[in-house]
Amino acid sequence: MRLYRIPFSTNVERVSLALGHKGLEVEWVEVDPADRSGVVELSGQPLVPVLEDGGRAIADSSTILLYLEGRNPERPLFPSDxxxxxxxxxxxxxxxxxxxxxxxxxxxxxxxxxxxxxxxxxxxxxxxxxxxxxxxxxxxxxxxxxxxxxxxxxxxxxxxxxxxxxxxxxxxxxxxxxxxxxxxxxxxxxxxxxxxxxxxxxxxxxxxxx
Ligand SMILES: N[C@@H](CCC(=O)N[C@@H](CS)C(=O)NCC(=O)O)C(=O)O
The missing domain is CATH 1.20.1050.10 (Glutathione S-transferase Yfyf (Class Pi); Chain A, domain 2)
Structure with a gap:
């Protein structure tokens, strides 16, 4: 998995906490805050975080948390009920x-x-x-x-x-x-x-x- 970030991003830290909890690693991709063209090309929108996994690009931290839960349900972050x-x-x-x-x-x-x-x-x-x-x-x-x-x-x-x-x-x-x-x-x-x-x-x- 690759995770696109800018430094000190609150929404990136959401994902980082979830990855740490689940014991998952990512390859970080640094995004130039002044040039979002790569992120736009990948995900159709300019904001980080964007998670790239096996040819899929997932934008929005809350959507990424749900994706990670489905991909790695061990050590859950969402209730099963x-x-x-x-x-x-x-x-x-x-x-x-x-x-x-x-x-x-x-x-x-x-x-x-x-x-x-x-x-x-x-x-x-x-x-x-x-x-x-x-x-x-x-x-x-x-x-x-x-x-x-x-x-x-x-x-x-x-x-x-x-x-x-x-x-x-x-x-x-x-x-x-x-x-x-x-x-x-x-x-x-x-x-x-x-x-x-x-x-x-x-x-x-x-x-x-x-
Ligand atoms: N709803 C999005 C919001 C993402 C967002 O606002 N990301 C910020 C960084 S925390 C961003 O890329 N801002 C543009 C900028 O700083 O230039 C999410 O939860 O991921």
Whole structure:
């Protein structure tokens, strides 16, 4: 398998966590952020991660997690029970379609010549408010949807980690700075802080960039 990446990508780290959990290796392919033509040619869209496996190209981190589960069901990341699996799907969809919206809008607002600071504050307050959701999901269990690492943790961790972990000095992606600025402080969310440490200690695919 080959996995196309740019450095410090949150969505690539989702896949890297899943590969590490399943004990799988990939050949990394470095993508120039300024030239996505190879990725577009391969997958029909410009974003990473893209997984190439036996002539197939799979884009979108959530789709890749499902693909890996089907390909290597050992050490599962999704529940086998259909109801629990559907619930996990709803969480992952909520994270991608709802949770990600405020930090993406802050990122876009800050790129304007005169950012609307009031709007940034309101969007940031929404992000802080949602930390309570994760804190509650971790009551009485080690991971977001149970006692074992799952696709829910792989999905949320690369974003929520910035509530505790610092942005790498070599990482110039403004989106990560937005996460770090608005997810802090984590002091009021001790279960979330412990979960970030717990997931951060999990294996990644060999040679992953975090
Ligand atoms: N829905 C996609 C989103 C992928 C995405 O936004 N990838 C980012 C990297 S984390 C990207 O390629 N951004 C373009 C860029 O940074 O130029 C997924 O989950 O994989």
């Amino acid at each position: 259909p109801a629990r699996r559907a619930e996990m799907g709803v969480f992952i969809d909520w994270f991608d379609r709802v949770w990600k919206v405020p930090p993406n809008e802050i990122d876009a607002e800050l790129r304007r010549p005169e950012p609307d600071r009031g709007r940034v504050g309101a969007l940031g307050a929404q992000m802080v408010g949602w930390l309570e959701v994760f804190e509650a999901m971790l009551a009485g269990r080690a991971y977001l949807m149970g006692d074992e690492l799952s696709a829910a943790d792989c999905t949320a961790f690369p974003f929520l980690k910035y509530a505790v972990l610092d942005v790498d000095p070599a990482d110039a992606d403004q989106f990560h700075a937005v996460l770090a600025a608005h997810l802090r402080p984590a002091d009021e969310h001790p279960r979330l802080a412990d979960w970030i440490e717990r997931v951060d200690a999990r294996p990644r695919a060999p040679d992953a960039i975090r």
